[in-house]
Amino acid sequence: MSFKNKRVARRHLSNVLINIQAVDKQIKPCYLWDLFTADISEIRAYLKKLHALGLTKSCLSAFSIDDTVFVTHYTYLKNYLNSFQVENVSVVDVSNSKSSPALIVSKDEKWRALAPVLETVEAFLKKFHEHIDVPFEVKSPLVNLTTLFGFLLSYPVLYWYTPQTPDIEFLCLSMIPLKVHQVTVDNNKNECELFSFSVPQKISDETELMIGDWFNQLAVKSRHSEFYPVDLICNTVMLPSVSM
Numbered sequence: 001m002s003f004k005n006k007r008v009a010r011r012h013l014s015n016v017l018i019n020i021q022a023v024d025k026q027i028k029p030c031y032l033w034d035l036f037t038a039d040i041s042e043i044r045a046y047l048k049k050l051h052a053l054g055l056t057k058s059c060l061s062a063f064s065i066d067d068t069v070f071v072t073h074y075t076y077l078k079n080y081l082n083s084f085q086v087e088n089v090s091v092v093d094v095s096n097s098k099s100s101p102a103l104i105v106s107k108d109e110k111w112r113a114l115a116p117v118l119e120t121v122e123a124f125l126k127k128f129h130e131h132i133d134v135p136f137e138v139k140s141p142l143v144n145l146t147t148l149f150g151f152l153l154s155y156p157v158l159y160w161y162t163p164q165t166p167d168i169e170f171l172c173l174s175m176i177p178l179k180v181h182q183v184t185v186d187n188n189k190n191e192c193e194l195f196s197f198s199v200p201q202k203i204s205d206e207t208e209l210m211i212g213d214w215f216n217q218l219a220v221k222s223r224h225s226e227f228y229p230v231d232l233i234c235n236t237v238m239l240p241s242v243s244m
Helices: 006-024 040-052 074-083 107-130 145-152 201-224
Strands: 030-032 061-065 068-072 090-093 102-104 157-160 178-186 191-200 230-237
Touching: 006 030, 006 040, 006 068, 006 191, 030 145, 040 061, 040 068, 061 107, 061 145, 068 074, 068 145, 074 107, 090 107, 090 191, 090 201, 102 107, 102 201, 107 145, 107 157, 145 157, 157 191, 157 201, 178 201, 191 201, 201 230
Parallel strands: 090 157
Antiparallel strands: 030 068, 061 068, 090 102, 178 191, 178 230
16 A cells, blocks of 8 residues: 555554554554654555555544544444543643642543533544544544544553643643653554653652552453553653643
8 A cells, every 4th residue: 555655654653553453453443644644544544455465354443533543443443432431541731720730530520621522523433424424523622632643542640730721831741750651562663652741750650550450451452352462651750841
């Protein structure tokens, strides 16, 4: 399958393929297409080609939310939404009013933060099932893309903030230690990243158990589906500014 940007595509397609196969094997509900730019029509043609070659057991779909393209399978994403439980994720409040990141502990508060996101995904699935080619726009002021995308990628830790100016810098995340968790696989040719998310170090002890349980479940899925073995890597970084 040829992409317009052939040279860049050639450099990244092995990693893209592994991530797509992770969706196909239900290791993750969605893959965010971000390694190189491509038209959604090119991506859809590529997915059909992979299925025709037997590289995926299902013919996956591509959809866009506010100009960001994801790869998924309708049924897999719907199953993920239906089985989601708020107690299985940590939610970190990084609202601009906060002087430092704060973990949302109350189940009721977590539900209030995430309910608009779940309702948005439910509305999207209905539209996606009926009109796959129509881009989906998030119109609710209660839904921020950071939380929505984190949910679609099945992160165990989600950043959340109250409605504010888009792309504003998150001062409470600037110049503080952030623990970056990466889940990688090795296909004997190169190392490929499946997941990458951060947690403020000051609350990392409180999220450690959640992340550990999430990774253990991931490892079990990987073994049962005969996917590549997964590895969890953690590094600490400090960034001068953070935008979402």
